Amino acid sequence: MTANRVGEPVVSARDLSIHYVSRDALSYHKAISGVSFDLAPGEVLGVVGESGSGKSTLALTIAAQAGRGTAGSGTAEICGGSLRVGNTDIRRLTRRRRDRLTLSTGYLSQGAAVSLNPQLTVSENVAEPIFLRDRRFNQREAMTAVATLIDSVQLPLSVLDSLPHELSSGQRQRVALARALILEPTLLVADEPTRGIDATVRSGVIDVLRELQRERGFSALIVSSDLDVISTVADRVAVLDRGLLIGIGPIDTVFTDPQHPYLRSLAAVHDQRRRQSGAA
Numbered sequence: 480m481t482a483n484r485v486g487e488p489v490v491s492a493r494d495l496s497i498h499y500v501s502r503d504a505l506s507y508h509k510a511i512s513g514v515s516f517d518l519a520p521g522e523v524l525g526v527v528g529e530s531g532s533g534k535s536t537l538a539l540t541i542a543a544q545a546g547r548g549t550a551g552s553g554t555a556e557i558c559g560g561s562l563r564v565g566n567t568d569i570r571r572l573t574r575r576r577r578d579r580l581t582l583s584t585g586y587l588s589q590g591a592a593v594s595l596n597p598q599l600t601v602s603e604n605v606a607e608p609i610f611l612r613d614r615r616f617n618q619r620e621a622m623t624a625v626a627t628l629i630d631s632v633q634l635p636l637s638v639l640d641s642l643p644h645e646l647s648s649g650q651r652q653r654v655a656l657a658r659a660l661i662l663e664p665t666l667l668v669a670d671e672p673t674r675g676i677d678a679t680v681r682s683g684v685i686d687v688l689r690e691l692q693r694e695r696g697f698s699a700l701i702v703s704s705d706l707d708v709i710s711t712v713a714d715r716v717a718v719l720d721r722g723l724l725i726g727i728g729p730i731d732t733v734f735t736d737p738q739h740p741y742l743r744s745l746a747a748v749h750d751q752r753r754r755q756s757g758a759a
């Protein structure tokens with residue numbers, strides 16, 4: 480990402496609409512409709528919503544992963560409004576600028592932990608983005624950066640030579656997080672960072688994420704259907720419902736006097752959790 484001026488939003492969406500184009504280019508499916516928000520430097524924005532509300536679509540578009548559609552599926556495309564990430568206009572992204580942007584935005588996809596290369600060791604998996612950026616990067620320096628990050632995600636250095644299948648789901652997710660952060664991005668986009676992780680270690684992954692964010696000061700957009708995750712990690716929450724942004728703000732403000740039925744149901748869950756944790 481090209482550096483943005485001090486204080487300017489890291490992400491700026493204005494009336495943003497995104498649709499999927501079918502492979503034969505004959506049909507469209509609107510996934511995001513007229514969404515506007517800013518993400519400030521160093522801010523963590525949580526995105527919640529029901530399944531199919533457009534969370535992943537928004538995340539992958541911001542992370543400049545849209546257009547890298549998997550075989551057989553449609554391709555996400557901005558069809559209205561604008562989206563800026565740093566100084567880059569995502570709507571007018573050339574392939575070259577996209578490659579540059581993806582190197583400077585950490586993207587933790589929904590399946591990141593299971594998509595680690597099974598043939599590479601942990602250290603090779605984490606170091607890979609460094610060598611994709613610069614084939615001739617100093618090996619020793621890369622290994623030092625990898626070891627530092629593995630330590631920061633609170634894994635023992637003994638995992639460096641392990642293969643992904645030798646780790647637990649929570650450990651794999653920490654490795655995936657280390658990989659997403661190895662190039663020291665100014666923006667991290669994490670899609671359901673705790674999905675598929677054992678409930679007992681879920682909060683550990685979130686704590687590590689929050690700690691690293693505080694330490695390094697990157698901005699983050701965290702998608703989660705788990706309100707506990709969002710209230711732990713996010714400064715503000717954005718609520719999506721069928722592609723529409725129905726609320727955005729600090730979590731308590733968004734859930735104060737909610738008018739929309741989905742916001743009301745989330746507010747009830749939030750309230751109940753708060754009372755439970757207060758009573759605990």
Ligand SMILES: Nc1ncnc2c1ncn2[C@@H]1O[C@H](COP(=O)(O)OP(=O)(O)OP(=O)(O)O)[C@@H](O)[C@H]1O
Binds near residue numbers: 530553554
């Ligand atoms: N590759 C695709 N091609 C066509 N439509 C898609 C594609 N991916 C998602 N969609 C549609 O776009 C809408 C938004 O999907 P998206 O995956 O962004 O929702 P989500 O909120 O992330 O859901 P989940 O929580 O289940 O991951 C849905 O209606 C979905 O069916």
